[in-house]
Amino acid sequence: MDQWFEEDVPVYGHPKDPYKRIDILHSTRNVKIGIDGVTLADSSAPLFLLETTLRTRYYVPPTSIRWEYLRRSDTRSLCPYKGMANYYHVEVNGKEYRDLVWYYTYPTSESAPIAGYMCFYNEKVDVWVDGEKEKR
Numbered sequence: 735m736d737q738w739f740e741e742d743v744p745v746y747g748h749p750k751d752p753y754k755r756i757d758i759l760h761s762t763r764n765v766k767i768g769i770d771g772v773t774l775a776d777s778s779a780p781l782f783l784l785e786t787t788l789r790t791r792y793y794v795p796p797t798s799i800r801w802e803y804l805r806r807s808d809t810r811s812l813c814p815y816k817g818m819a820n821y822y823h824v825e826v827n828g829k830e831y832r833d834l835v836w837y838y839t840y841p842t843s844e845s846a847p848i849a850g851y852m853c854f855y856n857e858k859v860d861v862w863v864d865g866e867k868e869k870r
Contacts, residue, residue: 745814751786753786754785754786754787754815755785755786756783756784756785756786756815756816756844756845757783757784758781758782758783758784758793758845758847758848759781759782759784760779760781760847761779761780761781761782762778762779763778763780763863763864764776764777764778764862764863764864764865765777765778765780765792765794765861765862765863766861766862767792767794767854767859767860767861767862768859768860768862769824769826769831769834769858769859769860770826770827770829771827772800772803772826772827773800774799774800774803774824774826774835774854774859775794775798775799775800775852775854776798777794777795777798779794779795779798780792780793780794780795781793781794781847781848781851783845783848783853785815789856789857790856791853791856792853792854792856792861792863793848793851793852793853794851794852794853795850795851795852796837796850796851796852799852803824803825803826804822804823804824804825804835805822805823805824805825805830806822806823807820807821807822807823807832807833809821809833811836814842815842815844815845816838816841816842816845816848817838817840817841817842817845818838818839818840819836819837819838820836820837820838820839821833821834821835821836822834822835822836822837822852823835831858834854834855834858834859835852835853835854836852836853837850837851837852837853838850838851856868856870857870858870
């Protein structure tokens with residue numbers, strides 16, 4: 735099989751799980767992201783992406799990113815719920831963190847609000863939400 739479909743709509747990556755869902759919530763809570771003592775992003779307009787069985791992902795607008803630390807990656811990945819992701823490496827204090835940041839230029843319709851927003855792997859960076867540090 736070359737392609738999966740739900741009725742006439744193509745499904746990307748793999749078939750969807752009928753018991754899984756995604757919710758995207760606009761927030762005014764402050765989200766700060768850093769690594770090795772360097773702030774990579776700081777936003778008071780994040781999107782919280784809640785996906786069944788996964789931890790909350792914090793998507794921040796590109797205007798909140800410290801772009802001098804990001805380097806474009808050739809990596810791409812497919813998610814049936816969000817679409818095709820593109821990645822950035824992060825370079826801080828002479829160390830490279832590969833594919834640490836991702837974004838969706840053209841997400842699926844159910845995930846449209848995250849278009850252009852950036853997300854970091856919570857488990858690999860330091861994340862503060864309203865000043866409270868999250869567990870990795």
